[in-house]
Amino acid sequence: MRLTSSELDAHVAAFNRDGMVMLRGHFSKDVLTAWRAAFEPLLQAHIASEHDKPNRGTQRHYVTLPFAGLFADPAIHADPDVLAIVERVAGTAPVLCQLASDTPLRGSDYQPWHRDTPPLFEEWGRETPSFQLAVNFPLCDVTPENGPLETTLGTHVLEKNRVLAQIDSAQTAIESVAMQLGDVLIRDVRQIHRGTPNQTDQPRPMVVLGYSRRWLYRPEVHIRVPQATWDTLPAQSRQLLRFNPIVSDNGAPLDNYRQFAY
Ligand SMILES: O=C(O)CCC(=O)C(=O)O
Numbered sequence: 001m002r003l004t005s006s007e008l009d010a011h012v013a014a015f016n017r018d019g020m021v022m023l024r025g026h027f028s029k030d031v032l033t034a035w036r037a038a039f040e041p042l043l044q045a046h047i048a049s050e051h052d053k054p055n056r057g058t059q060r061h062y063v064t065l066p067f068a069g070l071f072a073d074p075a076i077h078a079d080p081d082v083l084a085i086v087e088r089v090a091g092t093a094p095v096l097c098q099l100a101s102d103t104p105l106r107g108s109d110y111q112p113w114h115r116d117t118p119p120l121f122e123e124w125g126r127e128t129p130s131f132q133l134a135v136n137f138p139l140c141d142v143t144p145e146n147g148p149l150e151t152t153l154g155t156h157v158l159e160k161n162r163v164l165a166q167i168d169s170a171q172t173a174i175e176s177v178a179m180q181l182g183d184v185l186i187r188d189v190r191q192i193h194r195g196t197p198n199q200t201d202q203p204r205p206m207v208v209l210g211y212s213r214r215w216l217y218r219p220e221v222h223i224r225v226p227q228a229t230w231d232t233l234p235a236q237s238r239q240l241l242r243f244n245p246i247v248s249d250n251g252a253p254l255d256n257y258r259q260f261a262y
Helices: 006-019 029-050 080-090 162-170 233-238
Strands: 020-023 060-064 095-104 131-136 149-151 175-177 183-187 205-211
Touching: 006 080, 006 183, 020 080, 020 205, 029 060, 029 095, 080 131, 080 205, 095 175
Parallel strands: none
Antiparallel strands: 020 183, 060 095, 095 205, 131 183, 131 205, 149 175
């Protein structure tokens, strides 16, 4: 464990207040540089297969990553500091349910402001404590030019229509989230946010690991865990992955997560 208990407390307090917290320089740049090289052909294959119907808006691609090789590294999906924050925010024994990437290219546009999940209890009319977290880390530096995430602080527990009205009338501050390779953003997926245009010729890949409360099953995402990967995983990773299918081959990851904005 690299962060102290009081540092974790401070991060959790920031998360609960803002709906997100940033760990600067947290992951190894060398590891992420290798992810970037392994990701490039996956992105190219995805673009070729979806060129006329990108799944996240014009020139914006959601690519599921195979849970194999370097993409199945416990140092990333079971990072002790990230898990400590996830557990303090969303309870013990979380479930890892998603490994994917969001990549805007030149020609991408502003997304509509959105959440990534509907409320747990729609009829209740107010928000619950956190139940679904995204752990995001880019495979490049994220600058004002290449499509930083834009988000709003503290909106994960507010009524969505009220927040949208406040954004419209410029009563809510918009945060543009610049990141460097190695930075890790932990966010409540109900925080109201949007993708922005990438105005460069380089793709801007952002990895997303999804963690749910221990009792939550999200039908829209899952990780296909090849048996050969499963056999190499430590007990903690197997515990995190317990709701996911173990498959006999490396087969193409499913890209069935198309409804993404709530
Ligand atoms: O990639 C981004 O910056 C944001 C993407 C996003 O929010 C989404 O597709 O749901």
